[in-house]
Amino acid sequence: MISPDRSGPLNLFTSRLEGITGAERQQAVAALQRAGLPTRRVEAWKYTALRALGQTSLSAPAALYDAKAARAVLDDVLSAQDSLASLPRLVFVNGRHAPELSVLPKAVTVTFFADTPRFGTTAAPDRDPLVALNTALAEDGAQIQVEAGVDGGALVLLSIGLGVQGSAFSFHPRHAVTLASDARLELICVQAGQGAYFHNPVTDISVGSGAALEHVTLQLEGAEAAGLGTVYADVASEGVYDSFALGVDGLLLRHEVHARLGASRAAVHVNGVQRLGGSQVGDMTSVITHAAPDCISRQTVRNVLDGHARGVFQGKVLVEQIAQKTDGYQMNQALLLSPDAEIDAKPELEIYADDVRCSHGATVGALDDEQLFYLRSRGVPEAQARQILIEAFLDETLGLISHAGAQALCRAMLTRKGAAGESA
Structure with missing residues (x-):
């Protein structure tokens, strides 16, 4: 029995967690009973509250869904970047596989x-309550494997959430991606939807020796x-x-x-x-x-925030004693x-x-008034001038996406977001 006074947001899932069978799922429920879902008193969740989950119990989604609405979401994503339509x-x-759309x-x-439920060995439900929640409630997910030396090309993994008015539900896909030695894969994951719901996916990835996953x-x-x-x-050698x-x-998010x-x-x-914008x-x-030893990590994250939006970046690099020349x-x-x-x-x-070379940094600023004035003085409308400067700020980071179609899709969605902000 989940203890209401200790579990906080976990109360939203009480009815679904009771009666869970299977050793791995029961262990995950036990971990949740001990820790509950994270609150702001947990250091890793200090800046992100789960209040957006609401107060109503989150049920499992209905087996049937609005096929027309699902097709509309799929078409919207594919129309934003036509080259994706030809990809598998x-x-x-x-949260459930839709073969008719795949x-x-x-x-x-x-x-x-x-x-064939397989939870993998990389994810840690004993340390991460949301992974434990996924382990307890996962119903479906993709298990993708690329054999040694094979170039798997590009693959789109699209998760569609369809909120129903007056119905509060959650879904917890469990995905796994395994690349054997010298394999290649470009995986484009799109999480799209309409309305209100809670989407809690977990993806377990193993990259073999000499393999590469984008x-x-x-x-x-x-x-x-x-x-x-x-x-x-x-990631292996x-x-x-x-x-x-x-x-x-x-x-x-x-x-x-x-x-x-x-x-x-x-x-x-x-x-x-x-x-991000609004709230x-x-x-x-x-x-x-x-x-x-002798490993490399790179991380570049850029945020553009409008309205009352709040962005959070928490990045930790842990270098163990054996990891010389990091x-x-x-x-x-x-x-x-x-x-x-x-x-x-x-x-x-x-x-x-x-024996390491490590550095980190953070900067915060606003649009440059001089640059904005320069564009305005040459006849560029203010909204367009602002969008030009925003795109310039994000351009270098977006250029880190190697797959041309995925990069174009990201740019299209950012342009759409900018246009929506101008009209708000």
Whole structure:
């Protein structure tokens, strides 16, 4: 029985957690009973409250969904960047695979959590309550495997949330991506939807020796939705995990990455952009662990915040004693378009090795009045001038996305967000 006085937001899931069977799921429930869901008293959640989940119990989504609405969301994403329409795609609606909207890939092996549940070994439900919640309640997800030496090309993983008026629900997809030695894959994850819901995906990633995964995530959730995703990535010798996250739509967003460089000459890139307005809260949190020598990590995150929006950046680089000759870099920059916007930045270095090169930094500023005046003096309307400067601020970071279609989709969504802000 969940204790109401200790669990806080966990009360929203009480009815679904009781009667859970299976050893791994029961262990996750026990972890939740001990810790509850995080509040602001938990250091890693100091700046991000779960109030957006509401006060009503969050049920499981109905098995049937509005097929017309799901198709509309899919078409909206594909129309924003036409080149994505030709790519294979795995589509999930309210956390369940939708085969009628999917186009299965040929170069990679795909199975589904609903058919063969596998929780993997990288994610840590005993340390992360949201991973524990996912472990307890996961119903489906994509399990993607690329064999040794195979170039899997590009694959779209689209999660659609369809909120229903008067119904509060949550879904918890459990995805896994495994690249064997010298394999390649470009994975474009799009989290989109309409209305209110709670989306809590967990992705367990293993990058083998000499393998390379480009992982782009776009958070385009429903206007009243909460999307809190957690990624665990383990990278072997000479492997590369190159990730990028874009936070645009949703009432509460959090993209959390735990990356471990487990063997020499591995590399991790954890980059991102947040473009928020209104009362949105967006949180990009990372823990990059150097657990082997001669490894590289890079992190660049830029935020553009308007209205009463609040951005959060928490980036930790942990260098273990064995990880000599580590090269780690981390930078967070924010552009505040409103006096009511807020950025909370907490870069961290925790170093136990003595032969390393590590640095971090953070900057906060506003649009440059002189640059704005220059554009205005040459006949550029103010709204357009502001958008030009915003795009210039984000351009370098967006250029870190290697896949042309994914980069174009990110740019299109940022342009759409800017246009919506001008008309608000």
